[in-house]
Amino acid sequence: MVQFTDVFKEYENGVKALKGVSFNVRDGEFVFLVGPSGSGKSTIIKLITGEIAPTDGQVIVNDFDLNRMRLSRLPYLRRSLGIIFQDYRLIENKTVYDNVAYAMQVVGASNKEIRRRVAYVLQLVGLDSRTRRYPRELAGGEQQRVAIARALVNNPRMIIADEPTGNLDPAKSLELMMLLEKINEMGTTMLIVTHEKELVNRFAKRVIAIDGGRVISDGMDGYYNYEA
Amino acid sequence: MKRNRMGYFLREGIHSIFSHGFMSFASVFVIVACLLIMGCFVLLTLNVNSVISELESENQMVAFVDERYSESDAQALRGRVQNVPNVESVVFVSQTEAMANFVQQYGDSPLLNELEPSILRHRYVIYLKDIARMAETASAVKDIEGIADVHYHVEIAKGFAAVRSVVTVVSIALVLVLFVISLFIMSNTIRLTTVARREEIAVMRMVGATNSFIRQPFLVEGLILGILGALIAFVLQWGIYSFVVSRISTDGVISFIEPIPFSAVAIPILLIFLVVSVLVGVFGSLSAIKNYLKV
Ligand SMILES: Nc1ncnc2c1ncn2[C@@H]1O[C@H](COP(=O)(O)OP(=O)(O)OP(=O)(O)O)[C@@H](O)[C@H]1O
Ligand SMILES: [Mg+2]
Numbered sequence: 001m002v003q004f005t006d007v008f009k010e011y012e013n014g015v016k017a018l019k020g021v022s023f024n025v026r027d028g029e030f031v032f033l034v035g036p037s038g039s040g041k042s043t044i045i046k047l048i049t050g051e052i053a054p055t056d057g058q059v060i061v062n063d064f065d066l067n068r069m070r071l072s073r074l075p076y077l078r079r080s081l082g083i084i085f086q087d088y089r090l091i092e093n094k095t096v097y098d099n100v101a102y103a104m105q106v107v108g109a110s111n112k113e114i115r116r117r118v119a120y121v122l123q124l125v126g127l128d129s130r131t132r133r134y135p136r137e138l139a140g141g142e143q144q145r146v147a148i149a150r151a152l153v154n155n156p157r158m159i160i161a162d163e164p165t166g167n168l169d170p171a172k173s174l175e176l177m178m179l180l181e182k183i184n185e186m187g188t189t190m191l192i193v194t195h196e197k198e199l200v201n202r203f204a205k206r207v208i209a210i211d212g213g214r215v216i217s218d219g220m221d222g223y224y225n226y227e228a
Numbered sequence: 229m230k231r232n233r234m235g236y237f238l239r240e241g242i243h244s245i246f247s248h249g250f251m252s253f254a255s256v257f258v259i260v261a262c263l264l265i266m267g268c269f270v271l272l273t274l275n276v277n278s279v280i281s282e283l284e285s286e287n288q289m290v291a292f293v294d295e296r297y298s299e300s301d302a303q304a305l306r307g308r309v310q311n312v313p314n315v316e317s318v319v320f321v322s323q324t325e326a327m328a329n330f331v332q333q334y335g336d337s338p339l340l341n342e343l344e345p346s347i348l349r350h351r352y353v354i355y356l357k358d359i360a361r362m363a364e365t366a367s368a369v370k371d372i373e374g375i376a377d378v379h380y381h382v383e384i385a386k387g388f389a390a391v392r393s394v395v396t397v398v399s400i401a402l403v404l405v406l407f408v409i410s411l412f413i414m415s416n417t418i419r420l421t422t423v424a425r426r427e428e429i430a431v432m433r434m435v436g437a438t439n440s441f442i443r444q445p446f447l448v449e450g451l452i453l454g455i456l457g458a459l460i461a462f463v464l465q466w467g468i469y470s471f472v473v474s475r476i477s478t479d480g481v482i483s484f485i486e487p488i489p490f491s492a493v494a495i496p497i498l499l500i501f502l503v504v505s506v507l508v509g510v511f512g513s514l515s516a517i518k519n520y521l522k523v
Pocket of ligand 2: 041042043162
């Protein structure tokens with residue numbers, strides 16, 4: 001669950017990235033966040049993950065009030081989120097299995113739990129035959145599926161993805177989006193930043209469009225109605 | 229803490245040491261070098277202090293008894309001399325013994341043979357606890373009734389005290405400087421391994437690892453490197469010191485110096501090395517990781 005109320009963000013260098021953004025994402029929703037380059041999409045993502053703080057306005061994520069939250073609570077907010085990036089951010093010297101297991105180790109899960117859950121999510125993303133490979137031995141789409149497995153493994157309430165298909169060809173992008181849709185149908189909220197018009201239009205989900213730091217449209221029609 | 233976690237920290241720490249082999253080697257090398265220099269200065273200070281104490285203990289004052297006192301009256305003063313503060317021990321030397329010493333020292337020329345013992349006085353040779361307070365002690369002794377005069381060499385005492393304090397201050401300063409240097413270098417070395425692992429740290433933060441959790445492997449790494457450095461430095465220090473000691477005792481000119489045997493200082497040196505390197509390891513890794521823990 002995400003709740004932005006009249007959020008402003010001004011960076012240290014004076015750039016006003018958000019100028020009064022309000023929207024809600026309820027639990028279980030599937031939402032695309034679209035907008036031209038520099039419109040403020042990544043800024044919204046960083047506010048949700050607690051990487052940056054709002055200059056003004058209220059941000060609530062999974063019942064964490066980011067305006068009032070102590071910094072020491074941040075890890076617990078992050079455990080309720082699965083975060084995915086365009087560049088996968090896998091650890092190069094760990095195998096597929098260890099990359100995913102690592103996310104459970106660092107939150108203190110038991111070995112038994114880790115074995116069970118990692119096997120399950122790797123199977124879910126269709127990588128059960130690649131567990132012993134290293135990231136560099138995988139295709140881009142496969143690497144991104146490792147990242148999805150890692151985001152999922154701690155059973156987050158919500159997945160936040162900043163241009164997850166940015167480095168993939170259209171066929172792979174579609175495959176990946178279908179995987180995210182399947183995960184959403186299993187109950188995980190999805191907030192996905194993307195540039196890909198065809199993809200957005202094809203899925204017919206809720207679309208929030210940002211331009212110049214403001215929400216310019218928010219509708220269930222799934223129509224991506226601006227020119228990048 | 230769960231055993232599972234302990235195992236994880238150890239595994240990660242050791243893994244990091246091996247996967248950044250050169251950096252780990254470099255930081256152990258720096259710690260060893262700093263500890264060795266520290267150790268050499270600590271040992272030098274201890275030895276200078278021991279040599280000076282040796283020399284000081286031979287430094288004495290002579291208190292002459294009033295010439296009108298008979299030998300037994302003079303002997304009776306012993307208790308009062310002994311009771312003066314800062315007096316370690318006293319030796320009574322009678323007129324006759326003084327004469328005998330005198331003759332022995334200057335040979336028995338016919339001239340001396342005619343000398344009557346009575347021209348020398350009974351005396352006390354006084355050894356002090358702390359020769360820095362020599363003048364004060366001398367005047368206290370002189371105040372005793374029956375003591376006519378006290379002879380002493382205050383310059384020598386002052387010289388010893390000066391050498392001792394200079395060596396001590398220089399050594400402490402050096403040890404502190406080296407401590408800061410090794411802390412700085414250790415911190416930078418671990419910082420390099422954290423740079424190599426920054427993606428990993430970013431991933432840890434992203435999936436919700438707490439700061440203390442992220443810190444652990446680096447602490448373990450710093451600790452292991454520090455302890456390894458301390459042990460290597462200890463063995464090397466032992467070798468170097470034994471070598472120097474063997475050279476001193478075979479060198480004709482300075483063989484009068486009796487160095488402290490290594491066995492007498494081995495445990496303190498090992499403890500100092502361990503404490504210093506553990507502090508360097510812990511604070512080095514904490515300061516190295518600090519920048520990564522902000523958000
Ligand atoms: N750390 C930062 N410091 C200063 N300005 C920043 C910072 N990050 C982003 N900005 C600025 O804020 C504005 C919004 O950036 P943001 O990254 O949110 O855009 P975006 O919508 O994600 O763009 P893109 O589609 O290219 O990723 C831009 O003008 C950008 O230059
Ligand atoms: Mg962006």
